[in-house]
Amino acid sequence: MTTRALLSRQYIKAPVVWAMLQQLAALGLAVLLAYLFSLSIGLTIITAALLAGMIAWHSDLPRWWLPLQLAFWPALAYLHYLALPPLVYLGGLLILLAVYGSVVFAGVPLFLSSDRATAAVAGLLPAHRDFRFLDVGAGAGGLLAQLDRQFRFGLFEGVERAPLPFVIGWIRSKLRGAQFRIRFENLWQTDLSRYDVVYAYLSPAPMLRLWDKVQREMRPGSLFISNTFVVPGEAPDQSIELHDLSRSTLYVWRI
Ligand SMILES: C[S@@+](CC[C@H](N)C(=O)[O-])C[C@H]1O[C@@H](n2cnc3c(N)ncnc32)[C@H](O)[C@@H]1O
Incomplete structure (x- = not known):
């Protein structure tokens, strides 16, 4: 069996848990070496960092984890040296959970639709008649706010379940002139049959389940757009290259 096969995460699905286990293994080995060869604390930390880097290199963690794995123990030692009050860490953790908690639970992080994506979505919406639009996973409501300003006849709604983006989006929706609405709601509980257009910018993880929901709930003639x-396995009716920074494409299905 190869080292890579040994270090593949067959039973551990979340990369963050896998990365943490690797860090603990590296620390354990470094402490053992420190005990055997009477290494100083500084050398032990450098050894742990190098071991974590080596393990990550030989494991199936994506390559961009490598610098994170190398930097982890030295960064922790530096923060310890700074002796920040514990509340700083608790605050940081709570903010990260409030924004990115759904990465752990749903495999969907927060990143925002580009202006080009918003413009391309706008190009798909009817200019002269009423319609209802839903952003499933609306983040801080940026896309909704922009479209809301452009379309007199559209009713724009979003659902979001990460607390901090939701609060920001909700405050935006209450500002003067804003007509869009954003609800603190899990998209799996949202009834899609009430909407003419459903927009999703999520991740590969929920797409099959979402497609199943779209097919069961969306009305004939409505649009499903995935950024x-x-x-x-489901060819879209239309693909729009966005030529934005992340070189994304909009996929459009007419139900
Ligand atoms: C990539 S962001 C897109 C934000 C926004 N739609 C945009 O295009 O700028 C995806 C958002 O979906 C949210 N999300 C993930 N799973 C969700 C769920 N089950 N219910 C509601 N929101 C969810 C995440 O918290 C995140 O804010």
């Missing part, structure tokens, strides 16, 4: 992420 960047395809539905495996």
Whole structure:
């Protein structure tokens, strides 16, 4: 069996848990070496960092984890040296959970639709008649706010379940002139049959389940738009290259 096969995460799905286990293994080995060869604390930390880097290199963690794995123990030692009050860490953790908690639970991080994506979505919406639009996973409501300003006849709604983006989006929706609405709601509980257009910018993880929901709930003639992420095995009716920074594509299905 190869080292890579040994270090593949067959039973551990979340990369962050896998990365943490590797860090603990590296620390354990470094402490053992420190005990055997009477290494100083500084050398032990450098050894742990190098071991974590080596393990990550030989494991199936994506390559961009490598600098994170190398920097982890030295960064921790530096923060310890700074002796910040514990509340700083608790505050940091709570903010990260409030923004990115759904990465752990749903595999969907927060990143925002580009202006080009928003413009391309706007190009798909009717200019002269009423319609209802839903952003599933609306983030801080940026896309909704922009479209809301452009379309007199559209009713724009979004659902979001990460607390901090939701609060920001909700405050935006209450500002003067804003007509869009954003609800603190899990998209799996949202009834899609009430909407003419459903927009999703999520991740590869939920796409098959979302497609199943779209097919069960969306009305004939309505539009389902996915930014960047395809539905495996389901060719879209239209693809729009965005030429934005992340070189994304809008995939459009007419139900
Ligand atoms: C990539 S962001 C897109 C934000 C926004 N739609 C935009 O295009 O700028 C995806 C958002 O979906 C949210 N999300 C993930 N799973 C969700 C769920 N089950 N219910 C509601 N929101 C969810 C995440 O918290 C994140 O804010």
